[in-house]
Amino acid sequence: MFGYHVPAPDEAMLISGGKGGHDGSPFRVVTGHGAFVMPFFRKVRYMTLAMAEAEVEEVCVSRQGIALNVRAVIAFKVGNDEESIINAAQRFLSDQDQMTVLTGRIFAGHLRSIVGSMTVEDIITERQKLATEVLDGSKAEMAKIGLTVDSLQIRSIDDMKIGYIAAMAAPHNAEIQRKAKVAQAQADQAAVEAEQESQRRQAEYARQTAVVQAQYKAEVDRAQAEAAQAGPLAQAESQREVIAMQTELAQREAELRQQQLVAEVIKPADAEAERVRILAQADAEKMRIQAEAAASYNRVALDRMLIDQLPQIVREAAQGLAGANVNILNGADGLGELASGLVGQGMAILDSVKRGLGSGGKPEIQSGEQQ
Structure with a gap:
């Protein structure tokens, strides 16, 4: 828009002309926003707020009178407050390039003084103590010109080949080298x-x-051997x-043959x-019987004679009953009993005769009447 100005984020817009700024400042400071500027009656200028860098390389003399070449880097910028911007502007x-030149000169002076x-x-x-003291010594002076220092770094310090620093470092170098050798x-x-452990x-x-x-080869060989023997072992097992x-069949056949032998031969x-x-026993018994028979031949003959005479004996007993007075009871049954009694008497007489022959005596036959 015509007459409207906006500063960059790292700039401060300075408006001069007309009514002044704060505390009698010849211009008004605008940061972070825009402002309307009446053309022809107001003038706009811009002040950078960006970080700037100044390098310092200064020959300084130490308290022992040893000349040292010191190089440092200062990071600085215009302060963010309105007063610092006004002072810097x-x-x-x-x-604005003079800010770097002036900052270098200021720090060079303070660096010589502190060294x-x-x-x-x-x-x-x-080195950090040196940097801190230089910063503290230049802070007030830098603030007067509207600048602030963010950091100061001592980049290098050398004695310009005098050898003091090298001599000072020699014992440490020797110790360090010794330690380095020991460490090596x-x-x-x-x-x-x-390496040995490896x-x-x-x-x-x-x-x-x-x-x-x-072990693996042994297992493989064993497995292969077992596999190779599996066929013969199976065949041997089958044959077994x-x-x-x-x-078993032969045993059964032998048992069967034995049974057959028992049945057919034994x-x-x-x-x-x-x-x-x-037959031998029979023959012996026959001989015994024959001997006994031969010994008792006469007795057998006598028995036979008695047996042959038994009917006659019975008849004679019956004839003895002929004159007897016998009463028959029970009819035919009584008559049968009587006949049986006669026969029994005959048998008793026969036994008596046989006993008499067995005792060596002669038989005595008595006849009588039975009532």
Whole structure:
């Protein structure tokens, strides 16, 4: 829009003409927003608020009189407050590059002053202390011209080849070198030990690998051997089973043959032997009987004679009853009983005769009457 101006984020807009700014300032400061500027009656200028850098390289003399070349870098900028912007604008608005030149000169002066109050050893060993003291010494002066310092870094310090710093560092260098050699020796020893340990582990790994491979090969060989023997073993097992079956069959055949022998030979032989024994016993018994018969021939003849005479004896007994007075009771039954009694008497007489012959006496036959 015509007459409306907006500063950049890292700029401050300065409006001059007409009514002044704060505290009698010849211009009004605008940052972070735009403003309407009446043409022809107002003038707009811009002041940078960006970070700037100044390098300082200064020859300084230490408290011992040792000349030192010190190089430093200062990071600075215009302050963000309105007062700092006004102070900086009044000094550098027309030539803003002069801020870097003036800042370098200010810090060079303070650097010479601070280095002159310190020894080389302090400067070398306490660089941060040197930087802090330089900052503290220049802070008020920088604030007067509207600038603020963000950081100060001491980049390098050398004695311009005098050798003081090198001599000062020699004991430390020797100690450091000694420590470095010791550390190197320890590192070499550790490397050797590590190498030996690595070789030992490799050898152990190779041994374990060889053992595992040998075990694996043994298992493979055993499996292959078992596989190769599986056929013969199966055949041998089959043959063993066949032999066992044949043996069992032979045993059964032997048992059957034995049974057949028993049935066909032993039992007939036993039967024949039994028959012969029985025949022998029969013959013996026959001979005994014949002997007994020969010994008792007369007795047998006598028995036969008595038997032959038994009917006659009975008749004679019956004739003795002829004159007897016998009463027959019960009719035919009584008559049968009477006949039976007669026959019994005859048998009793026969037994009596036989007993008499057995005792060596002669038989006595008595006849009488039975009432």
